[in-house]
Each structure stands twice: as structure tokens, then as C-alpha cells.
Amino acid sequence: MLKIRSLDAYYGEFQVLYDVELDVSPGEVVVVVGANGAGKTSLINALSGTIDREGEVWFDQRNISTVPAHEIAATGLVQVPEGRRLFPFLSVMENLELGAYPAHARASADDTKRRVFDLMPRLRERVDQLAGSLSGGEQQLCAIGRALMSQPRVLMLDEPTLGLAPIMVSMVFELIDEIRASGTTILLVEQNVNRSLELADRGYVLEGGRVVLEGTGAELLANDRLKAAYLGG
Ligand SMILES: Nc1ncnc2c1ncn2[C@@H]1O[C@H](COP(=O)(O)OP(=O)(O)OP(=O)(O)O)[C@@H](O)[C@H]1O
Ligand SMILES: [Mg+2]
Numbered sequence: 001m002l003k004i005r006s007l008d009a010y011y012g013e014f015q016v017l018y019d020v021e022l023d024v025s026p027g028e029v030v031v032v033v034g035a036n037g038a039g040k041t042s043l044i045n046a047l048s049g050t051i052d053r054e055g056e057v058w059f060d061q062r063n064i065s066t067v068p069a070h071e072i073a074a075t076g077l078v079q080v081p082e083g084r085r086l087f088p089f090l091s092v093m094e095n096l097e098l099g100a101y102p103a104h105a106r107a108s109a110d111d112t113k114r115r116v117f118d119l120m121p122r123l124r125e126r127v128d129q130l131a132g133s134l135s136g137g138e139q140q141l142c143a144i145g146r147a148l149m150s151q152p153r154v155l156m157l158d159e160p161t162l163g164l165a166p167i168m169v170s171m172v173f174e175l176i177d178e179i180r181a182s183g184t185t186i187l188l189v190e191q192n193v194n195r196s197l198e199l200a201d202r203g204y205v206l207e208g209g210r211v212v213l214e215g216t217g218a219e220l221l222a223n224d225r226l227k228a229a230y231l232g233g
Contacts, residue, residue, distance in 0.1 A: 001026045001185055002047075002077070002154055007055035007065075009039075009046035009209075016042040017053075017209045024154060029176065029186045031196040031217070033230065034206035040189040041082050043206065044156050047187075048072050048079045059154070074102045078152035082159050084143040088132025092123055092142055095131045099149030109149065116145040119178055137168030144175065148184070155179065156187045161195075173199055193230040197221045 002024035009017035016039050024030045034040050046053040049069035057065040059077055067075065086095050096116065100109040117124035120141045126134065131142055140160050147155055157176070161169040173195055180186055190196035197203050197217040205213035205226060213226060220226050 001060065002187070003056070003058035004047070005056040005058075007043075007046060007053060007057065009042055009051055009053040011042075011051060015209070016051075017046060020055075020206075020209075020211055022204055022211065022214075024185060024187055026185055027180065027183070028201040029180050029188060029199055031188045031190055031200035031203040032206055033190055033193045033196065033203060033220075033226075035229075036191075038206040039209040040206055041158055042209070044079055044081075044158050044187075044189060047077065047156065073150055073152075074104075076151070076153035077156070078147050078150050078154070079156045080143050080147045080158060080160065082162070084139050086131040086139055086142055086146070088130065090131060091128050092131055092134070092145075093127040095142055095146050096123075096149050099146035102150050105149060105151045108151070112149050112151060115182070116148050119148075119175060119182070120145055135168075137164045137171065140164065140168070140172060141175070144172075144179075148179070152184060154185045154187060156189075158189045159191060160188075161190065161192050169195070193226070194221070 004020055004022040007017055007020040032040055032043060045051045047057060049067060049072050055065060056063055059075055064075055100106050122138060123141055123145055134142060161172050176186060177199060188196055197220050200217040202216050203220045204211050
């Protein structure tokens with residue numbers, strides 16, 4: 001579904017990704033783990049077209065590596081950014097409705113809204129509340145809901161559990177599992193190596209902008225190098 005080949009990315013002169021190769025098949029949860037500064041967010045930004053990139057990004061049969069950022073979401077590749085970026089002075093409902101801007105999503109927005117509320121009953125209870133007054137975990141749910149409103153075929157999540165209380169961390173991981181079960185493919189970036197690899201079908205480890213390890217979730221969890229670097233040995 002997503003096939004990334006020889007992907008380099010840059011902030012101006014500064015190269016941040018080197019020759020990244022990565023595949024996501026339909027229905028998979030694929031996780032990218034790595035330390036702070038490894039290039040995880042840059043990878044998602046390169047796929048979204050918000051930073052300079054070179055190489056091939058195949059989405060279905062189409063090379064989208066030169067599609068401009070404002071047209072990427074309409075292809076079905078949708079990002080939930082790190083730090084959520086909701087509109088704090090708009091209600092939950094208004095934030096969700098803003099997600100339904102691609103033409104194909106607008107037509108069926110009411111159905112999608114129902115699906116979002118079924119997945120996240122907590123949001124349904126808070127539709128009229130200002131997004132800025134939600135708890136951190138609820139804001140994350142709202143950001144995921146907003147992305148779902150655009151009817152992604154691949155949903156890219158950047159550290160959705162960062163800074164959340166343990167109970168909300170569990171809730172977000174369960175939600176990711178349910179979104180996958182409902183037919184949306186997921187590319188997940190996480191520092192929570194254990195939980196995300198338990199959930200993932202396959203994973204990649206980024207170090208210094210390069211893929212240094214890949215495998216199934218179980219293989220990576222059992223990998224000595226990964227254990228030493230991220231799981232305390
Ligand atoms: N706007 C920018 N301009 C220049 N360099 C940047 C910019 N954003 C990130 N970088 C650099 O690119 C490298 C990768 O950053 P990136 O944000 O992709 O890492 P990350 O894996 O997402 O880290 P974290 O876990 O802290 O979110 C870092 O060295 C960072 O300093
Ligand atoms: Mg990041």
C-alpha cells in the first residue's frame with residue numbers, strides 16, 4: 001500500500017533522512033521507533049510533503065513523492081501531528097468537522113462522525129466543549145477523530161501517547177487496535193517501544209535518520225540490540 005524507496009529528506013542544507021526503505025501493507029499496523037532526534041517526525045513530514053524530500057513514495061500504484069503537501073491528505077494518506085494541533089477555541093464538533101474537508105469525505109461526514117463517536121464515546125460526551133479545555137488524552141482522541149473524519153486509508157500517528165497518563169496510554173493503544181480492525185492501515189511513530197511493538201505487525205528502528213533494524217513486532221521485541229538500546233537490556 002505504501003512503498004518507500006531511497007528516501008532522503010532535508011531541512012534546508014541539513015540532511016535528516018538517509019536512504020529510507022519502508023513498506024506498509026493494507027491492514028497492517030507498522031511502527032517506527034527510535035530515540036529523540038532519530039528522524040521519526042521528519043519521516044512523517046517527508047511523507048506528508050511538508051519538508052524537502054528525494055526518492056520514491058508509492059501510495060497504491062502512484063508515486064506521490066512530488067505531490068504538494070496540501071494535496072497529500074486528499075490521496076488518503078493522513079497525518080495526526082505530534083503535539084496534536086487542534087483549534088483550542090473551537091468545539092470538539094467544529095474540530096472534527098474541519099477534518100472532513102476532502103470532497104469525498106464531506107459527502108459522508110455524518111456517517112463518519114457516527115463511526116468516530118462509536119470508537120470514542122468520550123468525544124461524543126464532549127462535542128460542545130472547547131478543544132483547548134479537554135484533557136491531554138482527550139485532545140489526542142479529538143486529533144485522531146479529526147484525522148479519521150478525512151477518511152484516511154493510511155493514518156500516520158506521531159507519538160500519540162506522549163505525555164499521557166498510563167490509563168490514557170492504554171486507551172490510545174486500544175483505540176489504534178480498533179481503528180486497524182475497522183479497516184484503516186496505520187503507520188505509528190512511538191517512543192513507547194514495548195507497547196507499540198506488542199501491537200504492531202511489523203516495525204522499523206530509526207537511528208540517525210537511517211533504518212538500522214526491521215522485523216515483525218515479536219522479532220524486534222526479542223532483538224538484543226533493540227533490548228539494549230530501548231528496553232534496558
Ligand atoms: N525544522 C527543523 N530545522 C532543522 N533541523 C530540524 C528541524 N526539525 C527537526 N530537525 C532535526 O532533525 C533531526 C530529526 O528530528 P525529528 O524531529 O525528526 O526527530 P524525532 O525522531 O521525531 O525526535 P522526537 O522523538 O524528539 O520527536 C534532529 O536532529 C532535529 O534537530
Ligand atoms: Mg518527533
